[in-house]
Amino acid sequence: MGIGDKLLAKTANVEAKPRPIGQPSTSEAKTSPGRLMDAQNRINSAEVRIAQLTAELEEARKAGGAAEIPLSELHEVPGRRRHMPAEKFVELRENLRNNKLIHPVVVRPRAEGGFEIVSGHHRCDVYRELGRDSIRCVLENVTEEEASLGAFYANLLQSDLTDYEKYLGFRDIQKRFPGITQARMAEQSGTPASVVSALMAFEHLPPAVLDLLDEIPALLGANAGADLSALTRKGRANQVVEAVQRLAKGELDQTQAVRLASQEPQKAKPTVRASGFKIRAGRTVYCDLRTARNVVRLEFSNEQEAKAVQDELKALLERRAEAVVAEKEK
DNA sequence: TCGGGTTTCGGTACGAATGG
């Protein structure tokens, strides 16, 4: 399931893309769904109908194929839906508007009737949006666990999921399967154990930080998150919160936030940044001055000026040096 | 001053080493 779903995701629109997009087909009922609906109308009992669909799917599965299932019989299981950015969804919709579905939706029968979607929530959404009645499905005999895990691990494969969202997913898995180790989850998801470890460290961040992450999931990557988590456990929660709040305001980047949080409180000095300015003489830059810590660099447009300024600076510096000596002796 | 090549920097990926 995991692998299959991954492959589905990777190749969802591979075939269709290079094709020139034809005329948008009107949403006139395709023949096979139409026939299916007609057939359904003649069946009174819903159970019989489901039984028939299930049998159809079983048969199709044995033959290695798929069957048309009414969208009204497909149900979503909470937490299984895969994240998809809006623009990707539009891409998928436009693809399916003009091309036929290459990868059938994967479903499994529900005890209370109908089918639950194992993989293909977005394809179903698209079909509903396009006003279609049914969609090609394949039956997958998987357990509840397998279906959930498969969906989540396929989800993980998406690089546009933020690290925080990945953490929430892994945490969900742990909640559902108590006792599962990080190593096991790493193995199942094909993620290095060190990454799983870093992700799971989000758990130990101060509540205020987690609240911020709920609002802005991309605020912290797994690495900075793990660093801040370690600091939190060392009793630096207050500084961690402070640093992350400034990070959220855009005053710091992630490494600076980690640095800030790891400094002793009294040492939390404003970050020394290189400063400088340029003096122009008309259009050309007469002098470019830069200061970093205790170093001042002066760059002149020509050597004569450099020499002249050096002489003037000498006098200025000697005066200041004397002042420093006087200050010390006081 | 413009364009494009390069360097730097913040960040991620992941295996190796270490710790509990």
Added chain:
DNA sequence: CCATTCGTACCGAAACCCGA
């Protein structure tokens, strides 16, 4: 045996540099 930390390689974007 797991989880965590460390070290290094890598990546992309922005900053920087420099000749035309």
